[in-house]
Amino acid sequence: MAKAEAVKKRAPVKTRRSPVGASPGTLIADPAARRSELRLTLISPEKFKTIDKASIDDLNTHCDNWPVVWLDCTGLANIQLIEEIGRIFNLHPLALEDVVNTGQRPKVDFFEDHAFVVMRMIDDVKVHRYEQIAVFFGRNFVVTFQEREGDPFDPVRKRIESSMPNRLRERGADYLAYALIDAIVDSYFPPIDSASELVDHIEDEMLRSPQRHQMQQLHQMRRGTNALKNVLWPLRDALATLIRSDVSYIKAETKVFLNDTLDHSIGLIELVETQRDTMTGLIEMHLSLSQARTNEIISVLTIVSAIFIPLTFIVGVWGMNFDPETSPWNMPELRAYYGYPSALAFMLVVAVSLVAFFKWKKWL
Incomplete structure (x- = not known):
């Protein structure tokens, strides 16, 4: 029963767009967006500092005094705050527009002094809750925008807080951005593995006694698999674009680690494709078994x-x-x-x- 409850109908993702004729870079808040809160993490090889519920004044005070700054903005309701963050870090207005217009296709854009990565992440593995996350990073900063609380970044935060030697505190902003992207990609493995176990369970039940609810479960799971496929394929292309880039703020040694993340994304795609083929085969087998029983x-x-x-x-x-x-x-x-x-x-x-x-x- 617990496994059956894991398969839930998901609402379609809707992309919010600026009004027709609006100036490029116009930010329009979603009325349902969560209240914006900032978490500032200041990083150096020797030490680190975390400021919960940070303010713009904290940014202006500390950003120039630390080698790497990670600003995590949770909630996209405060447009003025997002615009101010863009001004401080010189973020491109078109990229900020994509931040507040959630439901974007995973992609990577390069600007003069920073890169912009859009992904979809699982912020709650238990209920399979997805959301858009935007990652900006340059020479000495990483800025992430989330729709709501909950993310797979706790292992990254613990690594930052761990004792020396600490690669995250030594390698710069591009490596921190890689670690966050890698955490997002790896967060897809647990639900996909759970879905594989559920598919095996349904197959065993079906061979014993085909039931109507099994067909419903398989159709819902295949719908979720198609949604995952639509996310993972452009994600793979975005990671490949990051690796092929020649911008100065992504170091060659970081691209080696990004290549490992790309391998993970390809592995996820293969798992999802295998699951989809398996579920399609089970649906056909269910129809065959039901028809055979009817014929009998x-x-x-x-x-x-x-x-x-x-x-x-x-x-x-x-x-x-x-x-x-x-x-x-x-x-x-x-x-x-x-x-x-x-x-x-x-x-x-x-x-x-x-x-x-x-x-x-x-x-x-």
Whole structure:
């Protein structure tokens, strides 16, 4: 039951767009967007500092004094705050427009001093909740925008807080951006593995006893698999674009790690494709099993009917209004002393003969 509850119907992702004719880079907040909160992480090889519920003043005070700055903005309701963040880090206005217009296709854009990555991430593995995340990074900063609380970045935060030697605190902003992107990609593995286990469970149940709810589960899961496929394919292309880039703020050694993340994304695509083919095969098998069961029932009913049709004919003939006194052809056996058991015995012989004939023809 718990596994069955894991398969849920997901609402389609809707992309919000600026009004027709609006100036490029116009930011329009979603009325349902969450309240914006900032978390500032200041990083150097020797130490780190985290400021929860940070403010613009914290940014202006600390950003120039630390080698790497990671600003995480949760919630996209405060357009003025997002615009101010864009001004401080010199983020391109068209990219900021894509930040607030959620539902974007995964992609990578390069600007003069920073890169912009759009992805979809799982912020709650238990309920399979997805959201858009935007990642900006340059020479000394990483800025992430999330729709709501919850993300797969806790392992990255723990690595930043761990003791030396610490690669995350030594390698710069591009490596931190890689670590965040890699965490997002790896977060897809648990739900995909859970879906694989559920598919195996459905297959075992189906082989024992095909049920209607199994078909519904498989259709819902295949819909989710198609949605994953639509996310992972452009994600793979975005990672490949990052690796092929020649911008100065992405170092060659970081591209080696990004290439590993690209391999992970390709592995996810293969897993999803395999799952989709498996579910398609199970749907076809369910239809075949249901049809075979229907044919079996129809065969049994046909055989029973074929046996009782001649018996019904015999009984019908004996049940006609004959008068043996009128003519010897009017069923003289109606007055026979053993007429009734003889008739039953004759009908039994007919039934047994039909069953033997069906077995000889291998219909039974």
